[in-house]
Amino acid sequence: MSVLQKMKEGLIRFMAGRHGTDELSLALLIAGVLLSVLTSVTGFFPLYILGLAAYVLSIFRVLSRNTEKRYAENRKFVAAWQRLRTDLKQFINRVKNMRKYKYFKCPECGSRLRLPRKVGEVTVTCGKCHNAFKQKA
Numbered sequence: 001m002s003v004l005q006k007m008k009e010g011l012i013r014f015m016a017g018r019h020g021t022d023e024l025s026l027a028l029l030i031a032g033v034l035l036s037v038l039t040s041v042t043g044f045f046p047l048y049i050l051g052l053a054a055y056v057l058s059i060f061r062v063l064s065r066n067t068e069k070r071y072a073e074n075r076k077f078v079a080a081w082q083r084l085r086t087d088l089k090q091f092i093n094r095v096k097n098m099r100k101y102k103y104f105k106c107p108e109c110g111s112r113l114r115l116p117r118k119v120g121e122v123t124v125t126c127g128k129c130h131n132a133f134k135q136k137a
């Protein structure tokens, strides 16, 4: 058996039963790299500590044997990340279309609604809670 083969099998034995990599540990690693770059650009020392914490947390998660807890954390992270992406996409969309539409929220449930600009005052019925109210656009 070659040295490389022995090292590979040793690593497989070492990682057996451990959580391994996932989206959250990868994100922590990327955050660590970004914070390191930011530290060297700004010279702001607390960013270095934060980056180091991100690296340590990432390594801890990869080597953790409490896989159930790590899966739960990762699920929460992925859901929050997708929410953030959706919110950002919707925000960009609103900014792009702000000349064509007036955006506002339903006073009852807070749903985001829109009306074409220059329609004057109209009665709007919310699609979610069916609340009807007057709105100028």
Ligand SMILES: [Zn+2]
Pocket (backbone or CB within 6 Å): 106, 107, 108, 109, 110, 111, 126, 127, 128, 129, 130, 131
């Ligand atoms: Zn509503």
